[in-house]
Each structure stands twice: as C-alpha cells, then as structure tokens.
Amino acid sequence: MSTLAPAPSEGTGEDPFEVFSGVGPQLGLLLLLASVAVAVVWISRRRAAAHAAGNARRARPDWADPKWRATVERLRDGAPTPIAAARAGTVRVVATLVSAPTNLGGPAARERVWSNLHGAGPETAIAAEIVFAADDSGRCAIEQLEHARVIAPMAPAAARRGIQERDDRDRRRVALCLGDEVELIGTFAPDRAGSDSDPRALVYGTLGARGPLEIRVLSRPPASDDTTAARADEAATIDGADPT
Numbered sequence: 001m002s003t004l005a006p007a008p009s010e011g012t013g014e015d016p017f018e019v020f021s022g023v024g025p026q027l028g029l030l031l032l033l034a035s036v037a038v039a040v041v042w043i044s045r046r047r048a049a050a051h052a053a054g055n056a057r058r059a060r061p062d063w064a065d066p067k068w069r070a071t072v073e074r075l076r077d078g079a080p081t082p083i084a085a086a087r088a089g090t091v092r093v094v095a096t097l098v099s100a101p102t103n104l105g106g107p108a109a110r111e112r113v114w115s116n117l118h119g120a121g122p123e124t125a126i127a128a129e130i131v132f133a134a135d136d137s138g139r140c141a142i143e144q145l146e147h148a149r150v151i152a153p154m155a156p157a158a159a160r161r162g163i164q165e166r167d168d169r170d171r172r173r174v175a176l177c178l179g180d181e182v183e184l185i186g187t188f189a190p191d192r193a194g195s196d197s198d199p200r201a202l203v204y205g206t207l208g209a210r211g212p213l214e215i216r217v218l219s220r221p222p223a224s225d226d227t228t229a230a231r232a233d234e235a236a237t238i239d240g241a242d243p244t
Contacts, residue, residue: 141207
C-alpha cells in the first residue's frame with residue numbers, strides 16, 4: 001500500500017512556513033505570553049475605570065442628586081407617614097430609634113448606633129448593622145445606615161469617655177443614639193414580621209436597603225451626665241454642607 005506524500009510547492013519553490021523554521025515550541029510560548037499581556041492590560045484598564053467611577057459616586061452620593069433633593073423637600077412639606085401605613089416607595093417617617101442587636105457603646109438605653117467625625121463623608125461613618133425605629137403605629141428596620149446622609153448633634157459625652165484619639169480635641173464626633181427622635185426619608189420596602197397582638201410591636205418593613213436614605217435628629221432626651229446632647233440645634237451634616 002502506497003502512502004500519499006505532500007505535493008511539492010510550485011512557483012517559487014519556497015516553503016511558506018520557512019519563516020518559522022527553527023522556532024519550534026518557542027512560538028507557542030511567545031503567543032501565550034502575548035495573550036497574557038493583553039489580558040493584563042485589559043483587566044487593569046477595567047479596574048481603573050471602575051475605580052474612577054467609584055470615586056465619582058463617592059464624591060457625589062445619590063442623595064446629592066437634584067431630583068432627590070426636590071423629593072426630600074416635597075415630602076417635608078407634608079405630614080409624615082405612619083410606619084404601619086407605609087407602602088412601597090419613598091416615604092417620610094418620624095420615629096424614635098428604639099433598639100439594635102449591636103451598637104457602638106454608650107450609656108444604657110442611649111447607646112450609639114451611628115457615628116462619624118464632624119464634617120467627614122459617609123466613607124468614614126460606622127454604624128450598627130440594623131436599627132429598629134418605632135412610632136405610634138409600629139416599627140421598621142433601618143439597614144445600611146453607614147451610607148445614609150445624617151444630620152445629628154455631637155456624640156454624648158458619656159459615650160466618648162475612654163476613646164483615645166490623637167486629635168480628639170479637634171475632631172468632634174456626631175452620632176445617632178437610641179432614644180433619638182428622628183426624621184427618616186428613604187425607600188420603604190414592606191416586609192411585615194412579628195406575631196404580637198399589639199400592632200405597634202410589629203415590624204412593617206425596612207428603610208435604607210436601596211436608594212438614598214436621609215436621617216435627621218429632631219430631638220434627643222438629655223442624660224444627666226450629657227450636657228452636649230441637649231443642644232440638638234447644633235447638628236452637623238456629615239458632609240459639612242447641604243448638597244446642591
């Protein structure tokens with residue numbers, strides 16, 4: 001049985017692959033390295049673009065959007081919505097911060113649930129993972145509190161004792177505390193929970209899980225060892241100025 005041999009090249013008689021003669025396995029390695037280099041450059045550019053986009057979002061949070069500011073002003077012109085009557089969408093609720101599974105420390109029943117340096121942005125805020133607020137109709141949960149726009153007075157003096165900060169004299173902290181009466185403006189997500197016969201003890205949904213969230217302290221019961229807390233009119237916005 002005869003075997004078929006490749007026909008000789010016609011024309012110039014030169015092998016078209018002669019240019020690669022002597023390269024051998026090095027060619028595959030070069031192609032692989034080139035592909036890896038291209039991939040690295042592409043990934044680096046994507047990460048840089050994502051980082052730049054992230055910085056832009058942090059520089060102008062969603063609660064600074066002019067449309068959101070108009071929504072906030074419109075809601076403030078009307079009466080607050082009772083928690084038990086809230087429906088899916090943007091609402092304004094006036095309630096008291098009543099409990100949190102975890103907190104940032106402080107006097108009993110007046111523990112801090114959110115704290116930030118005066119004038120700092122939300123990227124330096126710390127907060128409890130979840131906080132419950134209540135009005136005369138029921139309760140709601142507040143999530144992602146660390147991303148909220150907060151207007152609050154200084155942290156209670158008792159909560160600051162023992163905190164060692166190099167610039168403590170110059171870097172005052174503002175805080176949200178249990179017992180604070182607050183205005184909450186955000187997107188309400190109905191999620192009823194609880195089986196208590198008293199409807200005021202039930203949880204009717206959450207605020208802050210998506211979209212911007214604004215919290216403003218309306219009043220703070222003064223503690224016997226806290227002379228600062230009584231001055232709620234000295235509230236400080238976390239970004240230092242109202243966004244426009």
